Amino acid sequence: MGRGEYLIKNLKRHWMLLLMLLPALIYVIVFSYIPMTGIIMAFKKYQYNGGIYFSPWNGLNNFKALFISGKLLQVTRNTLLYNIAFIFFGVVFEMGSAILLNEIIHKMFKKTVQSLMFLPYFISWVVAGAIIYNIFNYERGVFNNIVTSLGGAPFDLYNTPGAWPFVLIFLKLWKQTGYGSVVYLAAITGMDQEMFEAASIDGASAWQKIKYLTIPSLRPTMMILVLLGIGNIFRGDFGLFYQTVKSSALLQPMTDVIDTYVFRLLIDNGNVGVSAAAGLYQSVLCFITIMICNSLVKKANPDYALY
């Protein structure tokens, strides 16, 4: 049977499956693949009438403007460092709380704790911004109320750029840990329970079981989550930074990430070309990173690779 015949036979047999696939295909073509061709905007001088495809070429001027602005290094550094912290502490907190939750025998307590930990995942970054305001507002915030009632000097977060990494990392962990721990917890419940029983019979202590059984068995889950994080290591969590920091210029050296920078260029400044150049720079960085990391992981252990 020839290749063509085989294809037609398969098309005939599976046309309904293809039909079911069609909406999602159209979706990614319209919202992902066609916009991918729009990266040419980075090399164009945007004119409203010309749109994406008929605006005049601009060479590398957009990139020149981007590098001259001097901001690029700063936002790249911030994005990278924040994400490294998010990935590292994310793994520690999520895996840690999943393991501890699993050890807790008291069912009611376990369930309650888990539900409470999940609560922050349910709110929007707007609400998270309101929470930060409630706690750290200079005149009325809860934090300063406590500090001054203990005789300390009030602390102005919005004038202290250096404190923001701590606040933002904490906020991210606060919002994400409950969800992340469920992913690990699902992996733990899927483990072979006989393995643990056998270890107990052999006299392994609870700590030894965690160290030598639970943690190693969670490695595949961890690798997937870390690789996913690395794939987005040059993408800032826009909501986190935008809704908490707002548009304070004073704080930008410590809090500006590529995404907020691209957004400001496009929406506030209307600088389409330079913004597109920054976006392309970001996408290429992300793509290269994940390609390299995935192939390294694949070499070390194909089971852990993402694709």
Next chain:
Amino acid sequence: MSAEAISLAEGTIIEKTVISDRTKIKKKKKMSSDQLSVNIIGALLVGIFALICVIPFYLIIVASFTSENSLIRDGYPILPRLSELSLQSYALCLKNPTAILKAYGMTISVTVTGTFLAVLLATMTGYVLSRKDFPWRNQFSFFFFFTTLFNGGLVPWYLMCTRYLNFKNSIVGLILPLMFSVWNMIIAKSFMAGIPAEISESAKIDGANDITIFAKLILPLSKPLIATLSLFSALAYWNDWYNCMLFVTNEDMFTLQYYLQRILGSAEAMRIVAEKSGIALPSIPLEGMKMAMTIIATGPIVLLYPFVQRYFVKGLTIGAVKG
């Protein structure tokens, strides 16, 4: 014969309970010192973390029920100030309820429509890609997955939405951008790959077509998955302010979160203007209103959690893209 089967089943059940009782007794006896220490340390650590997770909500609720005078004079409360308890902030939020009701209506209709479409799209696509007899499933999987590895960035996407798809001030612009997520599709695919392939195969032999198999057989078996995906999608839609900020300028179409964002921002702006111009602050309870509005905007979605919680761990199986 059936009676026999029942008695047999009963027998095994009884046996099982006996065994589990025994192991329980064993466990209680065997709760050694190290196990106890793991339990105590674990309970303490996660307990503290859980407290940290709830305290901010508690603070906002307490502040929303405190009178504006007290908020201005003494700041946001840590413990409820019983003499200053007041519904003033809520009354002010609801004094002119049309804006809030409109925002609620908008958010609810976007959330319901969007969640329905998103779950349908994710499960349908996931099902096709989970069918082992579908010859191009790996190619298509990668076609979808690639969009998470590389994208054109914000600008081309934004121009696509505003210039070519006309999302400005349209409800479509609030629904479509969140309708398909490759991650939800992968979750659906991993879950459905766990449903025995024989179900699809035998139904096919009986003459059912793929859409019927999906709708009548596969979906009813996928309740945990549907619950999980519905929760994710509903959260994404309910908490969306980004698309509203990008596409909507018409105040009648503001979603709740964007409305809250504006309140938080404009209340602050009004105060700054008042302070700078030296005009006495208007007696509008701005501080309390922000907190009350935060509660109003968060409300219903949190109530959704208990209903889907029991499906959660089952529905959430993450797998790699391959295979």
